[in-house]
Amino acid sequence: MSLEPPRLLASRCGACATTTFPPREFCPACRAVDGLERAELDTRGRVHSFTVVRQAPPDVEVPYVLAWVDLPVDRVRLMATVVGVEPEAVELDLPVELELTPFATDADGAELVGFRFRATGTEVAS
Amino acid sequence: MSLAPAHVAGVGMVRFGKYPLDVTLERMAAGAARAALSDAGADLTQVDGLYVGHVFGGPVAGQRVAAQLGLDGKPVSNHENYCASGATALREAWVALAAGLHDVVLVIGVEKMTDRVSGGVRPDPGDLDAAVGYVMAAGHAMSARRYMADHGATREQIAAVAVKNHAHSVHNPFAQYQVPIPLEQVLGARPIAEPLGLLDCSPISDGAAAVLLCSDAGLRRLGVTGPVPRVLGVGLVSGAVQTGLGDLNAEDVSRRAGEEAWKLSGVGPDEVDLVEMHDCFTIAEIVRTEGLGLVPRGQGAAWAADGHTALGGRLPVNPSGGLLSRGHPVGATGAAQVCELTWQLRGTAGGRQVDGARTALAYCKGGTVNGTDGGSVTTVVMTR
Numbered sequence: 001m002s003l004e005p006p007r008l009l010a011s012r013c014g015a016c017a018t019t020t021f022p023p024r025e026f027c028p029a030c031r032a033v034d035g036l037e038r039a040e041l042d043t044r045g046r047v048h049s050f051t052v053v054r055q056a057p058p059d060v061e062v063p064y065v066l067a068w069v070d071l072p073v074d075r076v077r078l079m080a081t082v083v084g085v086e087p088e089a090v091e092l093d094l095p096v097e098l099e100l101t102p103f104a105t106d107a108d109g110a111e112l113v114g115f116r117f118r119a120t121g122t123e124v125a126s
Numbered sequence: 127m128s129l130a131p132a133h134v135a136g137v138g139m140v141r142f143g144k145y146p147l148d149v150t151l152e153r154m155a156a157g158a159a160r161a162a163l164s165d166a167g168a169d170l171t172q173v174d175g176l177y178v179g180h181v182f183g184g185p186v187a188g189q190r191v192a193a194q195l196g197l198d199g200k201p202v203s204n205h206e207n208y209c210a211s212g213a214t215a216l217r218e219a220w221v222a223l224a225a226g227l228h229d230v231v232l233v234i235g236v237e238k239m240t241d242r243v244s245g246g247v248r249p250d251p252g253d254l255d256a257a258v259g260y261v262m263a264a265g266h267a268m269s270a271r272r273y274m275a276d277h278g279a280t281r282e283q284i285a286a287v288a289v290k291n292h293a294h295s296v297h298n299p300f301a302q303y304q305v306p307i308p309l310e311q312v313l314g315a316r317p318i319a320e321p322l323g324l325l326d327c328s329p330i331s332d333g334a335a336a337v338l339l340c341s342d343a344g345l346r347r348l349g350v351t352g353p354v355p356r357v358l359g360v361g362l363v364s365g366a367v368q369t370g371l372g373d374l375n376a377e378d379v380s381r382r383a384g385e386e387a388w389k390l391s392g393v394g395p396d397e398v399d400l401v402e403m404h405d406c407f408t409i410a411e412i413v414r415t416e417g418l419g420l421v422p423r424g425q426g427a428a429w430a431a432d433g434h435t436a437l438g439g440r441l442p443v444n445p446s447g448g449l450l451s452r453g454h455p456v457g458a459t460g461a462a463q464v465c466e467l468t469w470q471l472r473g474t475a476g477g478r479q480v481d482g483a484r485t486a487l488a489y490c491k492g493g494t495v496n497g498t499d500g501g502s503v504t505t506v507v508m509t510r
Contacts, residue, residue, distance in 0.1 A: 018369050020369055022254060024367070028367035028369055050268060051268050054317045055318045056259075056261050057244065066268070068268055068272075077371055081258060081259050092272075092275055114258070
Protein backbone atom coordinates (compact mmCIF):
# COMPACT_ATOMS: atom_id res chain seq x y z
CA MET A 1 0.00 0.00 0.00
CA SER A 2 1.27 3.42 -0.87
CA LEU A 3 1.43 6.10 1.79
CA GLU A 4 1.16 8.83 -0.84
CA PRO A 5 -1.46 9.98 -0.29
CA PRO A 6 -1.90 8.34 3.13
CA ARG A 7 -5.04 6.29 3.53
CA LEU A 8 -7.01 5.11 6.52
CA LEU A 9 -8.05 1.48 6.39
CA ALA A 10 -11.64 0.66 7.24
CA SER A 11 -13.71 -2.49 6.91
CA ARG A 12 -16.57 -2.84 4.44
CA CYS A 13 -19.33 -5.41 4.80
CA GLY A 14 -19.79 -7.68 1.79
CA ALA A 15 -23.42 -8.22 2.74
CA CYS A 16 -24.72 -4.70 3.40
CA ALA A 17 -21.81 -2.51 2.16
CA THR A 18 -21.61 -0.56 5.43
CA THR A 19 -18.15 0.91 5.96
CA THR A 20 -16.77 1.32 9.47
CA PHE A 21 -13.61 2.84 10.90
CA PRO A 22 -11.50 1.61 12.57
CA PRO A 23 -11.87 -1.78 10.85
CA ARG A 24 -13.80 -4.35 12.86
CA GLU A 25 -14.23 -8.09 12.67
CA PHE A 26 -18.00 -7.73 12.52
CA CYS A 27 -20.38 -5.47 10.68
CA PRO A 28 -22.02 -3.09 13.16
CA ALA A 29 -24.99 -2.63 10.85
CA CYS A 30 -25.94 -6.26 10.04
CA ARG A 31 -23.67 -8.24 12.43
CA ALA A 32 -22.13 -10.28 9.64
CA VAL A 33 -18.73 -11.73 10.56
CA ASP A 34 -17.90 -13.19 7.14
CA GLY A 35 -17.21 -11.30 3.95
CA LEU A 36 -15.73 -8.20 5.59
CA GLU A 37 -13.11 -6.58 3.41
CA ARG A 38 -10.48 -3.95 4.03
CA ALA A 39 -11.33 -0.67 2.38
CA GLU A 40 -9.18 2.42 1.85
CA LEU A 41 -11.07 5.51 2.91
CA ASP A 42 -11.29 8.66 0.86
CA THR A 43 -8.97 11.33 2.25
CA ARG A 44 -11.34 14.26 1.74
CA GLY A 45 -13.55 15.27 4.62
CA ARG A 46 -15.60 18.09 6.04
CA VAL A 47 -16.00 19.27 9.61
CA HIS A 48 -19.33 18.14 11.04
CA SER A 49 -18.67 19.68 14.43
CA PHE A 50 -15.62 20.90 16.31
CA THR A 51 -14.29 22.42 19.48
CA VAL A 52 -11.23 24.36 20.49
CA VAL A 53 -9.83 22.52 23.50
CA ARG A 54 -8.43 25.09 25.94
CA GLN A 55 -7.95 22.86 28.97
CA ALA A 56 -6.73 19.28 29.06
CA PRO A 57 -4.79 17.01 31.41
CA PRO A 58 -1.26 18.31 32.17
CA ASP A 59 0.51 16.17 29.55
CA VAL A 60 -1.57 17.59 26.68
CA GLU A 61 -0.61 20.82 24.94
CA VAL A 62 -3.47 23.29 24.35
CA PRO A 63 -5.14 24.83 22.48
CA TYR A 64 -5.99 22.43 19.68
CA VAL A 65 -8.94 21.90 17.40
CA LEU A 66 -10.76 18.58 17.74
CA ALA A 67 -13.47 17.73 15.24
CA TRP A 68 -15.94 15.20 14.04
CA VAL A 69 -14.92 14.82 10.41
CA ASP A 70 -17.32 13.37 7.87
CA LEU A 71 -15.98 11.47 4.85
CA PRO A 72 -19.00 11.81 2.55
CA VAL A 73 -17.76 9.36 -0.12
CA ASP A 74 -17.52 6.50 2.36
CA ARG A 75 -20.23 7.74 4.74
CA VAL A 76 -17.83 7.47 7.66
CA ARG A 77 -17.53 9.91 10.58
CA LEU A 78 -14.41 9.96 12.68
CA MET A 79 -12.80 12.09 15.35
CA ALA A 80 -9.50 13.82 14.74
CA THR A 81 -7.57 16.99 15.33
CA VAL A 82 -7.66 19.63 12.60
CA VAL A 83 -4.62 21.76 11.76
CA GLY A 84 -3.72 24.35 9.16
CA VAL A 85 -6.29 26.86 10.29
CA GLU A 86 -6.49 29.32 13.18
CA PRO A 87 -8.84 27.94 15.84
CA GLU A 88 -11.00 31.05 15.51
CA ALA A 89 -11.42 30.43 11.76
CA VAL A 90 -12.75 26.87 11.94
CA GLU A 91 -16.39 26.55 10.94
CA LEU A 92 -18.91 23.85 10.24
CA ASP A 93 -18.47 22.14 6.85
CA LEU A 94 -14.85 23.31 6.57
CA PRO A 95 -13.15 21.10 3.95
CA VAL A 96 -10.22 19.07 5.29
CA GLU A 97 -7.75 16.50 4.00
CA LEU A 98 -6.18 13.54 5.79
CA GLU A 99 -2.49 13.66 6.69
CA LEU A 100 -0.10 11.65 8.83
CA THR A 101 1.49 13.01 11.97
CA PRO A 102 4.10 11.66 14.37
CA PHE A 103 2.32 10.04 17.27
CA ALA A 104 4.87 8.41 19.55
CA THR A 105 8.07 6.38 19.59
CA ASP A 106 8.00 2.70 20.41
CA ALA A 107 10.38 0.82 22.71
CA ASP A 108 12.81 0.19 19.82
CA GLY A 109 12.92 3.86 18.87
CA ALA A 110 10.74 3.47 15.80
CA GLU A 111 8.44 6.35 15.03
CA LEU A 112 4.74 5.61 15.25
CA VAL A 113 2.41 7.64 13.07
CA GLY A 114 -1.08 8.82 13.74
CA PHE A 115 -3.51 10.77 11.61
CA ARG A 116 -5.10 14.20 11.60
CA PHE A 117 -6.78 16.47 9.09
CA ARG A 118 -5.54 19.66 7.49
CA ALA A 119 -7.81 22.44 6.35
CA THR A 120 -7.86 22.86 2.58
CA GLY A 121 -8.79 25.93 0.62
CA THR A 122 -7.76 28.01 3.60
CA GLU A 123 -4.60 29.94 4.35
CA VAL A 124 -2.28 27.53 6.06
CA ALA A 125 -1.33 28.81 9.49
CA SER A 126 0.89 26.05 10.84
CA MET B 127 -39.86 -10.27 32.78
CA SER B 128 -40.51 -8.47 36.01
CA LEU B 129 -38.21 -8.41 39.01
CA ALA B 130 -39.41 -7.57 42.49
CA PRO B 131 -38.85 -3.94 43.50
CA ALA B 132 -36.25 -3.18 46.16
CA HIS B 133 -37.07 -1.07 49.19
CA VAL B 134 -34.83 1.85 50.09
CA ALA B 135 -34.63 1.57 53.89
CA GLY B 136 -32.03 4.27 54.32
CA VAL B 137 -29.74 6.65 52.47
CA GLY B 138 -26.77 8.76 53.44
CA MET B 139 -24.08 10.96 51.95
CA VAL B 140 -21.02 12.87 52.89
CA ARG B 141 -21.06 16.33 51.34
CA PHE B 142 -19.26 16.28 48.02
CA GLY B 143 -16.27 18.55 47.71
CA LYS B 144 -12.52 18.79 47.67
CA TYR B 145 -11.04 17.14 50.74
CA PRO B 146 -7.48 16.85 52.05
CA LEU B 147 -5.48 13.65 51.69
CA ASP B 148 -6.44 12.28 55.09
CA VAL B 149 -10.10 12.20 54.05
CA THR B 150 -9.58 8.93 52.25
CA LEU B 151 -11.85 6.97 49.96
CA GLU B 152 -12.39 4.42 52.73
CA ARG B 153 -13.24 7.09 55.28
CA MET B 154 -15.76 8.84 53.01
CA ALA B 155 -17.41 5.55 52.04
CA ALA B 156 -17.70 4.42 55.65
CA GLY B 157 -19.15 7.80 56.59
CA ALA B 158 -21.85 7.61 53.95
CA ALA B 159 -22.58 3.99 54.87
CA ARG B 160 -23.00 4.80 58.56
CA ALA B 161 -25.35 7.64 57.64
CA ALA B 162 -27.48 5.26 55.56
CA LEU B 163 -27.54 2.63 58.32
CA SER B 164 -28.48 5.27 60.86
CA ASP B 165 -31.18 6.63 58.54
CA ALA B 166 -32.68 3.13 58.40
CA GLY B 167 -32.21 2.41 62.09
CA ALA B 168 -30.14 -0.62 61.07
CA ASP B 169 -26.86 -2.03 62.37
CA LEU B 170 -23.94 -3.78 60.72
CA THR B 171 -25.03 -7.28 61.75
CA GLN B 172 -28.18 -6.94 59.64
CA VAL B 173 -26.31 -6.38 56.36
CA ASP B 174 -25.78 -9.36 54.04
CA GLY B 175 -23.45 -7.86 51.47
CA LEU B 176 -21.78 -4.77 50.06
CA TYR B 177 -21.86 -3.44 46.47
CA VAL B 178 -19.35 -0.69 45.79
CA GLY B 179 -19.15 1.50 42.69
CA HIS B 180 -15.93 3.41 41.98
CA VAL B 181 -13.58 4.13 39.08
CA PHE B 182 -10.26 5.35 40.47
CA GLY B 183 -10.31 3.48 43.79
CA GLY B 184 -7.91 0.76 42.73
CA PRO B 185 -8.12 -3.00 43.30
CA VAL B 186 -10.56 -4.24 45.97
CA ALA B 187 -11.48 -0.75 47.16
CA GLY B 188 -14.81 -2.18 48.31
CA GLN B 189 -13.08 -4.69 50.55
CA ARG B 190 -10.92 -1.91 52.01
CA VAL B 191 -14.12 -0.03 52.77
CA ALA B 192 -15.67 -3.15 54.33
CA ALA B 193 -12.67 -3.60 56.62
CA GLN B 194 -12.91 0.02 57.75
CA LEU B 195 -16.68 -0.05 58.13
CA GLY B 196 -17.11 -3.38 59.91
CA LEU B 197 -18.52 -5.46 57.06
CA ASP B 198 -15.32 -7.49 56.68
CA GLY B 199 -15.94 -11.10 55.78
CA LYS B 200 -19.17 -10.36 53.91
CA PRO B 201 -19.66 -10.72 50.15
CA VAL B 202 -18.22 -7.55 48.62
CA SER B 203 -18.10 -6.69 44.93
CA ASN B 204 -16.59 -3.76 43.04
CA HIS B 205 -18.40 -2.22 40.08
CA GLU B 206 -16.78 -0.04 37.44
CA ASN B 207 -18.87 1.56 34.69
CA TYR B 208 -17.16 4.95 34.80
CA CYS B 209 -19.66 7.64 35.81
CA ALA B 210 -22.44 5.03 35.98
CA SER B 211 -20.51 2.87 38.48
CA GLY B 212 -22.62 3.73 41.53
CA ALA B 213 -25.87 3.06 39.67
CA THR B 214 -24.47 -0.15 38.25
CA ALA B 215 -23.66 -1.34 41.77
CA LEU B 216 -27.25 -0.51 42.69
CA ARG B 217 -28.54 -2.54 39.76
CA GLU B 218 -26.54 -5.60 40.79
CA ALA B 219 -27.79 -5.22 44.36
CA TRP B 220 -31.39 -5.00 43.14
CA VAL B 221 -30.92 -8.15 41.05
CA ALA B 222 -29.40 -10.03 44.01
CA LEU B 223 -32.36 -9.09 46.21
CA ALA B 224 -34.88 -10.07 43.53
CA ALA B 225 -33.07 -13.39 43.08
CA GLY B 226 -33.39 -14.11 46.80
CA LEU B 227 -29.63 -14.22 47.33
CA HIS B 228 -29.67 -11.45 49.95
CA ASP B 229 -32.30 -9.52 51.92
CA VAL B 230 -30.39 -6.46 53.14
CA VAL B 231 -27.53 -5.02 51.13
CA LEU B 232 -25.55 -1.85 51.25
CA VAL B 233 -24.70 0.01 48.04
CA ILE B 234 -21.92 2.58 48.18
CA GLY B 235 -20.74 4.90 45.45
CA VAL B 236 -17.44 6.53 46.26
CA GLU B 237 -14.61 8.42 44.60
CA LYS B 238 -11.47 10.17 45.71
CA MET B 239 -10.52 12.24 42.65
CA THR B 240 -8.92 15.50 43.64
CA ASP B 241 -5.59 13.87 44.51
CA ARG B 242 -5.37 11.87 41.27
CA VAL B 243 -7.24 13.57 38.42
CA SER B 244 -6.53 17.02 37.05
CA GLY B 245 -7.47 18.95 33.93
CA GLY B 246 -10.48 16.77 33.15
CA VAL B 247 -11.36 13.12 32.68
CA ARG B 248 -10.61 11.19 29.51
CA PRO B 249 -11.02 7.71 28.05
CA ASP B 250 -8.75 4.78 28.73
CA PRO B 251 -5.35 5.37 27.07
CA GLY B 252 -5.93 2.23 25.00
CA ASP B 253 -8.99 3.71 23.32
CA LEU B 254 -8.50 5.29 19.88
CA ASP B 255 -10.33 8.43 21.01
CA ALA B 256 -7.61 9.06 23.60
CA ALA B 257 -4.98 8.79 20.88
CA VAL B 258 -6.59 11.55 18.80
CA GLY B 259 -6.81 13.96 21.74
CA TYR B 260 -10.27 13.36 23.11
CA VAL B 261 -11.22 14.64 26.54
CA MET B 262 -14.78 14.40 27.81
CA ALA B 263 -15.33 18.15 27.68
CA ALA B 264 -14.44 18.15 23.97
CA GLY B 265 -17.09 15.58 23.12
CA HIS B 266 -19.79 17.62 24.84
CA ALA B 267 -18.53 20.81 23.24
CA MET B 268 -18.91 19.27 19.79
CA SER B 269 -22.37 18.07 20.80
CA ALA B 270 -23.27 21.61 21.87
CA ARG B 271 -22.01 23.26 18.70
CA ARG B 272 -23.94 20.86 16.51
CA TYR B 273 -27.05 21.19 18.67
CA MET B 274 -26.97 24.97 18.28
CA ALA B 275 -26.58 24.67 14.50
CA ASP B 276 -29.27 22.03 14.07
CA HIS B 277 -31.91 23.46 16.38
CA GLY B 278 -31.23 27.19 16.44
CA ALA B 279 -30.49 27.00 20.16
CA THR B 280 -28.43 29.78 21.68
CA ARG B 281 -25.36 29.70 23.88
CA GLU B 282 -27.43 31.46 26.55
CA GLN B 283 -30.08 28.73 26.50
CA ILE B 284 -27.46 26.04 27.05
CA ALA B 285 -25.89 28.06 29.87
CA ALA B 286 -29.35 28.32 31.45
CA VAL B 287 -28.94 24.71 32.59
CA ALA B 288 -26.08 25.75 34.88
CA VAL B 289 -28.01 28.75 36.17
CA LYS B 290 -31.04 26.58 36.94
CA ASN B 291 -29.10 23.79 38.65
CA HIS B 292 -27.07 26.19 40.78
CA ALA B 293 -30.31 27.93 41.79
CA HIS B 294 -31.59 24.55 43.01
CA SER B 295 -28.35 23.76 44.86
CA VAL B 296 -28.76 26.50 47.45
CA HIS B 297 -31.26 24.17 49.13
CA ASN B 298 -28.98 21.10 49.12
CA PRO B 299 -26.67 20.80 52.14
CA PHE B 300 -24.77 17.94 50.44
CA ALA B 301 -23.83 19.95 47.33
CA GLN B 302 -20.23 21.01 46.75
CA TYR B 303 -21.44 24.43 45.56
CA GLN B 304 -24.51 25.98 47.19
CA VAL B 305 -24.53 29.44 45.66
CA PRO B 306 -26.62 30.92 42.85
CA ILE B 307 -24.67 31.63 39.64
CA PRO B 308 -25.99 34.31 37.27
CA LEU B 309 -26.09 33.76 33.52
CA GLU B 310 -23.40 36.37 32.86
CA GLN B 311 -20.99 34.44 35.07
CA VAL B 312 -21.57 31.20 33.14
CA LEU B 313 -21.10 32.97 29.81
CA GLY B 314 -18.00 34.82 31.00
CA ALA B 315 -16.22 31.86 32.57
CA ARG B 316 -12.90 30.84 31.07
CA PRO B 317 -13.28 28.57 28.04
CA ILE B 318 -12.58 24.85 28.52
CA ALA B 319 -13.67 23.41 25.18
CA GLU B 320 -15.50 25.98 23.08
CA PRO B 321 -18.35 26.79 23.22
CA LEU B 322 -18.32 25.37 26.75
CA GLY B 323 -16.71 27.22 29.63
CA LEU B 324 -15.72 26.28 33.15
CA LEU B 325 -19.25 26.64 34.53
CA ASP B 326 -20.67 24.35 31.86
CA CYS B 327 -18.56 21.56 33.39
CA SER B 328 -19.13 19.56 36.55
CA PRO B 329 -16.19 19.74 38.95
CA ILE B 330 -13.63 17.11 39.88
CA SER B 331 -14.75 16.10 43.36
CA ASP B 332 -14.40 13.74 46.30
CA GLY B 333 -17.39 12.14 47.97
CA ALA B 334 -19.49 9.14 48.83
CA ALA B 335 -23.16 8.18 48.94
CA ALA B 336 -24.82 5.04 50.28
CA VAL B 337 -28.15 3.27 49.93
CA LEU B 338 -29.47 0.48 52.17
CA LEU B 339 -31.56 -1.70 49.88
CA CYS B 340 -33.94 -4.46 51.11
CA SER B 341 -36.29 -7.19 50.00
CA ASP B 342 -39.67 -7.58 51.72
CA ALA B 343 -38.03 -9.98 54.17
CA GLY B 344 -35.21 -7.49 54.66
CA LEU B 345 -37.64 -4.77 55.68
CA ARG B 346 -39.11 -7.14 58.29
CA ARG B 347 -35.61 -7.94 59.53
CA LEU B 348 -34.98 -4.25 60.04
CA GLY B 349 -38.34 -3.79 61.72
CA VAL B 350 -39.39 -1.16 59.18
CA THR B 351 -43.19 -1.10 59.08
CA GLY B 352 -44.26 1.95 57.09
CA PRO B 353 -43.92 2.04 53.30
CA VAL B 354 -40.59 3.34 52.06
CA PRO B 355 -39.56 4.47 48.56
CA ARG B 356 -38.88 1.59 46.21
CA VAL B 357 -36.55 0.98 43.30
CA LEU B 358 -38.84 -0.45 40.62
CA GLY B 359 -36.07 -1.20 38.16
CA VAL B 360 -32.62 -0.24 36.97
CA GLY B 361 -31.97 -0.19 33.24
CA LEU B 362 -28.49 -0.66 31.86
CA VAL B 363 -27.35 -0.33 28.26
CA SER B 364 -24.06 0.41 26.57
CA GLY B 365 -23.05 2.45 23.58
CA ALA B 366 -23.55 0.91 20.15
CA VAL B 367 -21.13 1.24 17.24
CA GLN B 368 -22.34 4.09 15.05
CA THR B 369 -22.34 3.99 11.27
CA GLY B 370 -23.15 6.61 8.68
CA LEU B 371 -23.45 10.37 9.00
CA GLY B 372 -26.53 10.73 11.21
CA ASP B 373 -27.53 13.17 13.94
CA LEU B 374 -24.60 13.66 16.33
CA ASN B 375 -27.15 14.22 19.11
CA ALA B 376 -29.45 11.33 18.22
CA GLU B 377 -28.89 9.95 21.74
CA ASP B 378 -30.14 6.55 20.71
CA VAL B 379 -28.26 5.17 23.71
CA SER B 380 -30.48 7.32 25.96
CA ARG B 381 -33.59 6.21 24.10
CA ARG B 382 -32.60 2.58 24.64
CA ALA B 383 -31.84 3.20 28.32
CA GLY B 384 -35.26 4.78 28.69
CA GLU B 385 -36.95 1.83 27.00
CA GLU B 386 -35.20 -0.49 29.48
CA ALA B 387 -36.38 1.63 32.38
CA TRP B 388 -40.01 1.67 31.25
CA LYS B 389 -39.95 -2.07 30.53
CA LEU B 390 -38.37 -3.05 33.86
CA SER B 391 -40.45 -0.69 36.01
CA GLY B 392 -43.81 -0.72 34.28
CA VAL B 393 -43.75 3.07 34.53
CA GLY B 394 -44.24 5.24 31.46
CA PRO B 395 -42.34 8.44 30.65
CA ASP B 396 -45.48 10.53 31.21
CA GLU B 397 -45.60 9.36 34.84
CA VAL B 398 -42.18 10.79 35.78
CA ASP B 399 -42.50 13.70 38.23
CA LEU B 400 -38.82 14.59 38.44
CA VAL B 401 -35.48 13.60 36.97
CA GLU B 402 -31.98 13.48 38.40
CA MET B 403 -30.05 13.77 35.16
CA HIS B 404 -26.35 13.26 34.54
CA ASP B 405 -25.46 16.89 33.75
CA CYS B 406 -21.72 16.33 33.67
CA PHE B 407 -21.90 19.21 31.18
CA THR B 408 -24.78 21.61 30.57
CA ILE B 409 -25.49 20.35 27.06
CA ALA B 410 -25.59 16.75 28.30
CA GLU B 411 -28.68 17.43 30.41
CA ILE B 412 -30.41 18.81 27.33
CA VAL B 413 -29.68 16.09 24.80
CA ARG B 414 -30.16 13.24 27.26
CA THR B 415 -33.59 14.31 28.49
CA GLU B 416 -34.50 14.61 24.81
CA GLY B 417 -33.07 11.19 24.05
CA LEU B 418 -35.15 9.67 26.85
CA GLY B 419 -38.25 11.16 25.22
CA LEU B 420 -39.04 13.36 28.24
CA VAL B 421 -38.49 16.62 26.36
CA PRO B 422 -39.34 17.19 22.67
CA ARG B 423 -36.36 16.90 20.30
CA GLY B 424 -34.55 20.18 19.83
CA GLN B 425 -36.47 21.97 22.60
CA GLY B 426 -34.40 21.05 25.65
CA ALA B 427 -32.33 24.21 25.65
CA ALA B 428 -35.42 26.39 25.32
CA TRP B 429 -37.08 24.40 28.10
CA ALA B 430 -34.15 25.15 30.40
CA ALA B 431 -34.17 28.86 29.53
CA ASP B 432 -37.95 29.08 29.92
CA GLY B 433 -37.97 27.41 33.34
CA HIS B 434 -39.81 24.25 32.29
CA THR B 435 -37.10 22.06 33.85
CA ALA B 436 -36.76 24.18 37.01
CA LEU B 437 -38.43 23.52 40.35
CA GLY B 438 -42.09 24.35 39.87
CA GLY B 439 -41.79 23.81 36.11
CA ARG B 440 -43.36 21.21 33.83
CA LEU B 441 -40.66 18.59 34.54
CA PRO B 442 -38.17 19.51 37.27
CA VAL B 443 -34.71 18.25 36.31
CA ASN B 444 -31.94 18.10 38.91
CA PRO B 445 -33.68 19.57 41.96
CA SER B 446 -30.51 18.55 43.85
CA GLY B 447 -28.45 20.94 41.76
CA GLY B 448 -27.17 18.11 39.61
CA LEU B 449 -23.58 17.22 39.01
CA LEU B 450 -22.81 20.83 38.13
CA SER B 451 -23.52 21.93 41.72
CA ARG B 452 -23.42 18.78 43.85
CA GLY B 453 -20.04 17.86 42.40
CA HIS B 454 -19.12 14.77 40.45
CA PRO B 455 -17.02 12.19 42.25
CA VAL B 456 -17.69 9.89 39.34
CA GLY B 457 -18.34 6.55 41.08
CA ALA B 458 -20.47 8.20 43.76
CA THR B 459 -22.85 10.11 41.52
CA GLY B 460 -25.31 7.29 40.78
CA ALA B 461 -25.75 6.57 44.49
CA ALA B 462 -26.11 10.28 45.27
CA GLN B 463 -28.91 10.54 42.70
CA VAL B 464 -30.76 7.73 44.48
CA CYS B 465 -30.33 9.55 47.80
CA GLU B 466 -31.96 12.60 46.22
CA LEU B 467 -34.80 10.56 44.71
CA THR B 468 -35.42 8.98 48.12
CA TRP B 469 -35.60 12.35 49.89
CA GLN B 470 -37.88 13.70 47.16
CA LEU B 471 -40.22 10.69 47.36
CA ARG B 472 -40.31 10.87 51.15
CA GLY B 473 -41.22 14.56 50.84
CA THR B 474 -38.26 15.60 52.99
CA ALA B 475 -36.23 17.53 50.42
CA GLY B 476 -36.92 20.89 52.05
CA GLY B 477 -36.52 23.97 49.88
CA ARG B 478 -35.85 21.87 46.79
CA GLN B 479 -38.89 19.58 47.25
CA VAL B 480 -40.85 18.76 44.09
CA ASP B 481 -44.45 19.03 45.23
CA GLY B 482 -46.33 15.75 45.18
CA ALA B 483 -43.43 13.73 43.78
CA ARG B 484 -44.59 10.15 43.32
CA THR B 485 -42.35 8.72 40.61
CA ALA B 486 -38.80 9.71 39.76
CA LEU B 487 -36.03 8.79 37.36
CA ALA B 488 -32.25 8.95 37.76
CA TYR B 489 -29.96 8.73 34.73
CA CYS B 490 -26.20 8.21 34.59
CA LYS B 491 -23.93 7.98 31.59
CA GLY B 492 -20.44 6.69 32.09
CA GLY B 493 -17.43 6.83 29.82
CA THR B 494 -16.93 6.73 26.09
CA VAL B 495 -15.79 4.05 23.69
CA ASN B 496 -14.40 4.97 20.27
CA GLY B 497 -16.97 4.69 17.51
CA THR B 498 -19.97 4.21 19.80
CA ASP B 499 -22.61 6.53 21.21
CA GLY B 500 -21.40 6.08 24.77
CA GLY B 501 -19.95 3.81 27.42
CA SER B 502 -22.61 2.79 29.92
CA VAL B 503 -26.01 4.29 30.66
CA THR B 504 -28.16 3.48 33.70
CA THR B 505 -31.75 4.46 34.39
CA VAL B 506 -33.18 4.05 37.92
CA VAL B 507 -36.95 4.29 38.34
CA MET B 508 -38.28 4.85 41.86
CA THR B 509 -41.72 5.38 43.35
CA ARG B 510 -42.94 6.25 46.81
